[in-house]
Amino acid sequence: MTSWRTKVLPPLLAIVFSLLICSIALVISGADPLRAYGTMVGELGKGTTAIDTVNLATVYYLSGLAVAIGFQMNLFNIGVEGQYRFAAIVAAIVGGALHLPPVLHTLVIILVAVFAGALYAALPAVLKVQRGVSEVISTIMLNAIVAGIVAFLINPAQFGVLTGNNLRTQQIDPSGRVPGVPIGGATLFGFAFIALLVGVAYWFMLNRTRFGFELKASGESATAAAAGGVNAKRMTLIAMLLSGGVAGLIAMPELLGRDFSYAITSTQGYGFTGIAVALLGRNHPGGIALGALLWAFLDRSAVSLEQVNVPKEIATIMQGAIVLSVVVAYEVVWRADLAAMQRRVGRALTGRPASVQEGGAV
Template structure:
């Protein structure tokens, strides 16, 4: 019961607080919170919104898993943004240049994306493990480098081709596409949605059923104790950041292999930063991250209908931002409450235990 309360209560408190804050903001602006909520819920059943929510949630889920792997070691991989963008760009270049059998073609693109993501994360991993450089600083700097590298790679002087008024990589042939599930006018669910679910299962299995998962969590809780138990702290830093980068490399694939089939100057950005919020909201648990991803996707896609009733869609940004801030506060409140409760239980047990009789010396 305590475990469930510790896991579920903080995100629930954060969402409630964010909803109340948005309600106050709407009332101050003269809009109705009830109307806004009704419109957002109704929008889910309109057009392709429901399918768009599922597709976006899969992308946010992979990004959240990438961040969570680092969080398990108390490593803050802000570089998921740059890692996924470089990986998607290089994977698109490789996928567009090859002609392979359908399944093999897709596997080559996926492996390429994972390897590029891991290699891009290797720089901060090595700097952290061997020089003690903060991964926060190095990954932020590499995000900026990633933007410049991508701009060069998709230029016409490198691998880019002119597509109307846009520049993109060579389109990936049909053998490299991942088919989705069509719902007619309601849209098509990306096939990579199921890959995202499989990644979540693999992440949960790794954490709870493998020695590496145990060492990962132990190193995050207490590096000193883990080292005393024979865990190589340097190796754990390297492996954790490389795995995080490999997972980040897959973030752009649902759209690349299910809709766009090429990387362009206008390809989506920002998923890496969203993954940080989703991982925090889900407290690095595979199920919690999934729920956080669905919530974030719901807020993103259903907010489009707010303009129709005169409610500014920016209210959703207020809610998303307040969720990120309040979830951290809620975790700390619940942690302190559980600690105080544990201290009270120990004190009660000590009072209930009769004192041992003193020995009588002869």
């Protein structure tokens, strides 16, 4: 059974370790670490930074969930980056072309995004199941291909519209948008609540359904799961499709809540960030949420470091240190927990009556 130490200590140790590394780097460069960190925390209380952080964390959260579904099956779906970009351009084109009543219009766009993301994940899934092709290799190649697909579809000769010096899809009607929540001078993405529901559904699937049990069992031991009647190939296919479907939602908070079209200059890299967030959150929806908030905070507050003559890249160093140390921290804590359990079992066996031990030996 996994103890609270195995769940809580690793991410805490990873964060402390990254702070230590960055503090050493700051001291070497002649900066004051406490002042730098204080500036970053203080930035949350300025302007719209706090809401901007939550909005960005919403995107990171969806990305982390998409990656985590694959991790549950020991699948490294590095193709979340390509899947969400493909889904975003397809959903933006469909959403801009349709003129439907409110709510219905939004639902159609979301469903198209989910389907497109799952469709882009279907190719590596089939290759994995039918030919044993590594999902890492196939999804990396598909990540590269999606750039060409986006460039082709967003061309004015296809579905693109030239706005100034930027190419983008047709703007989505107000009926297809997700209204935000005004807070002070900022607006919280309304899609943040949908992301919360996705997280709840993910938790329910894993902990309250037979499919979730089989998914985790297959990830722990495919051989043991197969002996229990679980079809490993079927689980792999479904897990990849689910991961791609959730990946299709990653761009929706910005598409339906702020931009209302997909541009050639739209932000990239959310899929790769999701890998780090899922690792930090240990594939648990609550942990992923905390990891997403931390990552978004580091991204948004990094610019404030320039006010105290500290390079903003220190936040990137902190993120990299977290990614590297979190894996090591999980292993160290897990081994310590296992050693403690073995000692408890040894003490229990030592304390048993000799007759019982001999009888057991016989």
